[in-house]
Amino acid sequence: MWEMTLASLNEILGYWWLIPLGVGLGIFVGAVPGFSSTNVLIILLPFTLGMESGAGMAFMASLYSGSHMGGSIPAVLFNVPGTGAAAATCFDGYPMTQQGRGQEALAIAFAASAIGGLFTTMITLGALPYLSKMVYYFGSIENFVIILFGVALIAQITGGSMLKGLIAGMFGLLLGAVGYDHVYSVPRATFGLVYLFDGMPRVPAIVGLFAISEAFSMVEKNMIIDASKLSDALKEGWQGTKRGLVITLKKMGAVIRSSLIGFVVGIIPGAGATIGSFVSYQQAMSFSKDKEQFGKGAPEGVIASEAANNGLTSGSLIPLLTLGIPGGGTAAVMLVVLQAHGVPIGPRLFQVMPQLAYGVVVAMLVAYIVMIIMGVPLAKSLAKMSFFPTKVLAPAIISFTLIGSFVARGYLFDMWIALFFGVLGYILKRTGYSPHAVLLGVILGPLAEQYFLRALLLGNGNPAILFSRPLGNFLWVLLVLSMVLPALLARFRNRKTVQ
Amino acid sequence: MKRKGFSAAVKMICCVLAWVLVIGGAAVSWAEYPSKNISVIVPTGEGGAMDRVVRAVTNVWKDYIGVNFQSTFHAGASGEVGYMLFSKRPADGHTLLAGNIAPEMMMYVLQEPDFKFPDDFVYFACMDSDPAVLWVRKDGPIQTIQDLVEEGKKRPVTIATSRFPHPSTLAALLLAEATGAQFNIIPYGGGNPARTAGLTGEVDAVTTFLSSSLDFASDVKFIVMFQNENKWKDISRNAPTPKEALGIQMPEFGGNRAWAVSREFREKNPEEYTKLVDSFRKAFDDPKLQDEWKKVGMDPRFLEFKNEEESMKMAQDMIETAMKYKEILKGKK
Numbered sequence: 001m002w003e004m005t006l007a008s009l010n011e012i013l014g015y016w017w018l019i020p021l022g023v024g025l026g027i028f029v030g031a032v033p034g035f036s037s038t039n040v041l042i043i044l045l046p047f048t049l050g051m052e053s054g055a056g057m058a059f060m061a062s063l064y065s066g067s068h069m070g071g072s073i074p075a076v077l078f079n080v081p082g083t084g085a086a087a088a089t090c091f092d093g094y095p096m097t098q099q100g101r102g103q104e105a106l107a108i109a110f111a112a113s114a115i116g117g118l119f120t121t122m123i124t125l126g127a128l129p130y131l132s133k134m135v136y137y138f139g140s141i142e143n144f145v146i147i148l149f150g151v152a153l154i155a156q157i158t159g160g161s162m163l164k165g166l167i168a169g170m171f172g173l174l175l176g177a178v179g180y181d182h183v184y185s186v187p188r189a190t191f192g193l194v195y196l197f198d199g200m201p202r203v204p205a206i207v208g209l210f211a212i213s214e215a216f217s218m219v220e221k222n223m224i225i226d227a228s229k230l231s232d233a234l235k236e237g238w239q240g241t242k243r244g245l246v247i248t249l250k251k252m253g254a255v256i257r258s259s260l261i262g263f264v265v266g267i268i269p270g271a272g273a274t275i276g277s278f279v280s281y282q283q284a285m286s287f288s289k290d291k292e293q294f295g296k297g298a299p300e301g302v303i304a305s306e307a308a309n310n311g312l313t314s315g316s317l318i319p320l321l322t323l324g325i326p327g328g329g330t331a332a333v334m335l336v337v338l339q340a341h342g343v344p345i346g347p348r349l350f351q352v353m354p355q356l357a358y359g360v361v362v363a364m365l366v367a368y369i370v371m372i373i374m375g376v377p378l379a380k381s382l383a384k385m386s387f388f389p390t391k392v393l394a395p396a397i398i399s400f401t402l403i404g405s406f407v408a409r410g411y412l413f414d415m416w417i418a419l420f421f422g423v424l425g426y427i428l429k430r431t432g433y434s435p436h437a438v439l440l441g442v443i444l445g446p447l448a449e450q451y452f453l454r455a456l457l458l459g460n461g462n463p464a465i466l467f468s469r470p471l472g473n474f475l476w477v478l479l480v481l482s483m484v485l486p487a488l489l490a491r492f493r494n495r496k497t498v499q
Numbered sequence: 500m501k502r503k504g505f506s507a508a509v510k511m512i513c514c515v516l517a518w519v520l521v522i523g524g525a526a527v528s529w530a531e532y533p534s535k536n537i538s539v540i541v542p543t544g545e546g547g548a549m550d551r552v553v554r555a556v557t558n559v560w561k562d563y564i565g566v567n568f569q570s571t572f573h574a575g576a577s578g579e580v581g582y583m584l585f586s587k588r589p590a591d592g593h594t595l596l597a598g599n600i601a602p603e604m605m606m607y608v609l610q611e612p613d614f615k616f617p618d619d620f621v622y623f624a625c626m627d628s629d630p631a632v633l634w635v636r637k638d639g640p641i642q643t644i645q646d647l648v649e650e651g652k653k654r655p656v657t658i659a660t661s662r663f664p665h666p667s668t669l670a671a672l673l674l675a676e677a678t679g680a681q682f683n684i685i686p687y688g689g690g691n692p693a694r695t696a697g698l699t700g701e702v703d704a705v706t707t708f709l710s711s712s713l714d715f716a717s718d719v720k721f722i723v724m725f726q727n728e729n730k731w732k733d734i735s736r737n738a739p740t741p742k743e744a745l746g747i748q749m750p751e752f753g754g755n756r757a758w759a760v761s762r763e764f765r766e767k768n769p770e771e772y773t774k775l776v777d778s779f780r781k782a783f784d785d786p787k788l789q790d791e792w793k794k795v796g797m798d799p800r801f802l803e804f805k806n807e808e809e810s811m812k813m814a815q816d817m818i819e820t821a822m823k824y825k826e827i828l829k830g831k832k
Contacts, residue, residue: 038545042545135695135699136699136700138699139696139699139701140696140701179575179576180575180576180577180579182686182688183663183686184663184829185576185577185579185606185609185610185662185663185664187576192613194579194580194583194584195580197575197576197579197580197583198574198575198576198580199575269691269692269695319695323695323698324714324715325691325694325695325698326546326691329544329545329546332544332545332546332547332691333545333546335546336545336546336550336551336554336795339551339794339795339796340554340794340795340796342793342794342796410571450688454685454687457683457685458657458683458685458701458702460655460683
């Protein structure tokens with residue numbers, strides 16, 4: 001295996017110039033709302049198809065990794081998650097910016113992204129053929145339980161009132177039910193609008209609830225940053241970056257745990273980065289001693305989301321490389337390139353062209369090293385964008401996010417959806433309901449429903465099927481423990497303190 | 500005193516603008532077809548078999564028609580989203596649809612969408628023929644169609660499909676009806692998730708098109724091909740037909756990837772329509788197409804040309820079949 005890794009590294013060094021290019025483009029693409037690595041790779045297909053297969057895959061893997069890091073920039077600075085994967089980063093990243101800690105938050109996001117990605121890529125490199133077996137253990141039941149970890153967040157991020165949080169979550173689940181049902185294709189609440197047939201569009205919902213609603217709130221004040229923290233933030237040199245790096249290194253356990261959660265979710269075909277980052281955030285919040293700080297600017301929240309969505313990237317390549325199953329949109333585009341070059345996919349890839357399979361992972365490894373070098377020093381300069389007055393930022397955010405809403409699917413209708421969610425988000429905030437809970441319902445509701453219905457169909461309608469598989473049962477136990485154990489531990493600690 | 504009306508300068512600008520619009524519009528309408536790139540609506544997601552096929556064909560076709568093609572993917576509601584958007588595009592021949600006749604005509608019958616077939620568009624050419632098959636894991640307990648039917652008589656066997664409105668789903672349901680076996684059809688919302696469920700053993704079998712499962716051919720066994728005669732014996736490794744395996748005569752089920760254009764364009768612009776169709780035929784007959792087909796991982800043995808008349812007949816036949824088994828497909832029977 002090591003000979004293969006070295007041979008792949010040697011080959012990848014031949015394309016060294018492509019990796020920073022891919023990472024740079026990925027960071028840019030990730031930072032622009034609405035663009036994703038998938039739709040950019042589709043646009044660039046003529047370019048990648050014209051390259052050698054190894055070079056094309058190295059470029060795509062670099063762009064894919066960079067895009068997850070790039071997604072954290074607008075999420076942290078402006079509460080603008082370009083994709084679902086960066087939504088959980090907003091929960092704590094943006095409050096940190098409001099407290100004048102934008103630079104620190106960005107440094108944490110970049111470092112956690114790069115270290116988390118690097119760590120799981122090394123695991124992938126060491127155990128690539130063996131990890132493929134994991135895919136066989138995850139079916140509809142297991143996927144359903146994993147999504148429930150994310151849904152459980154609704155009860156945890158209630159924003160003060162449990163009742164209001166649950167109402168918001170239920171409302172989100174209802175909105176998420178819009179579209180054709182997953183079994184018999186029966187339309188639900190589409191009002192005959194073709195743009196809603198495939199469900200509530202994700203990107204407009206995300207940018208509307210978070211970014212546009214925040215832009216509406218911004219115009220009520222002059223700056224994003226609290227007035228009391230502004231002068232300190234303006235004077236800050238590299239201290240924020242240093243603090244961010246130190247915090248990330250101190251919380252290395254959280255980085256490793258979150259990246260592993262992302263990695264496992266990544267291996268499951270179809271699960272995706274959004275689920276990975278929400279599950280990781282839920283776990284970090286459940287087992288944190290300072291859970292009250294989550295949602296108010298906890299560095300652990302940024303680490304949880306960013307380490308998970310970058311830990312996921314190498315995991316998501318495993319089903320593609322080892323079984324020939326594209327686990328998501330980006331992997332599907334990679335599959336097109338592999339097929340265009342006549343590369344055998346699945347188990348035969350390791351027999352016929354092992355250097356290509358390992359080469360993709362090595363390219364990702366190099367990309368994460370490049371990301372540390374390229375990304376972390378950018379935190380200081382990028383954080384300065386949060387110093388712009390809101391009269392400049394708010395219209396810019398609304399314009400960019402509306403364009404982003406359009407770009408994702410190419411429908412003007414999606415811009416109206418984004419505005420609808422923007423107004424909704426603003427009203428929710430003003431009335432003390434959690435927009436985060438609504439978003440969780442909109443994003444995770446359809447996924448949970450899909451896997452739940454499929455599991456029920458597999459069991460001929462008998463719900464006992466949900467408890468029929470060992471791994472599924474293990475995950476159920478973990479889910480219950482993650483909900484109950486923190487409360488029990490807190491009670492135990494309180495009792496100890498009283499005594 | 501204020502002057503009434505528009506100034507001479509404004510009037511002049513208006514006249515120039517009107518002239519530009521009239522002449523410009525006329526120039527566009529007189530321009531030789533196609534006067535701009537052709538937009539292709541694909542009613543399935545990117546990265547799938549249709550994406551690959553469209554890429555292969557348009558790489559050759561562009562040389563014969565003289566313009567480039569730009570694909571956009573509008574998956575959703577079993578293809579309804581793509582068809583609805585296609586039906587709303589201008590009928591100028593610059594928007595085509597690349598679809599799969601059988602599943603999408605089934606969608607038309609089951610979901611009763613707002614577009615009208617054959618009033619709104621015509622399938623002007625078919626480019627391949629892809630039979631529906633049932634496959635199982637090579638190392639699984641079920642190895643033949645007889646095993647599957649026997650097992651289906653003891654318990655409901657689970658069969659993954661991409662979606663309910665699909666010819667392979669109907670084929671499996673009719674096979675169950677003919678044999679008395681219980682087939683529990685599980686729609687996975689796409690070919691890739693359905694195949695994954697089959698490979699990971701979540702389901703007992705998968706029903707799909709043959710071409711889309713060839714990537715996994717070394718891991719799976721094709722146990723029945725829903726055709727009267729197996730014309731793909733080598734690549735399906737002698738998968739039997741229902742008649743050969745079980746003595747059952749069934750209708751043939753499969754997919755035919757085809758091109759569609761607005762009927763209004765066809766009726767009002769016969770010369771342009773002929774140019775479109777002829778250029779496709781030339782591209783199809785070009786040996787380069789076989790290379791392009793191979794490049795995207797498809798087997799050229801699936802290539803099969805059908806003209807407008809044959810394609811439209813296939814669509815009408817599929818509508819009749821879907822109407823006949825509508826209740827079964829809606830899960831009401």
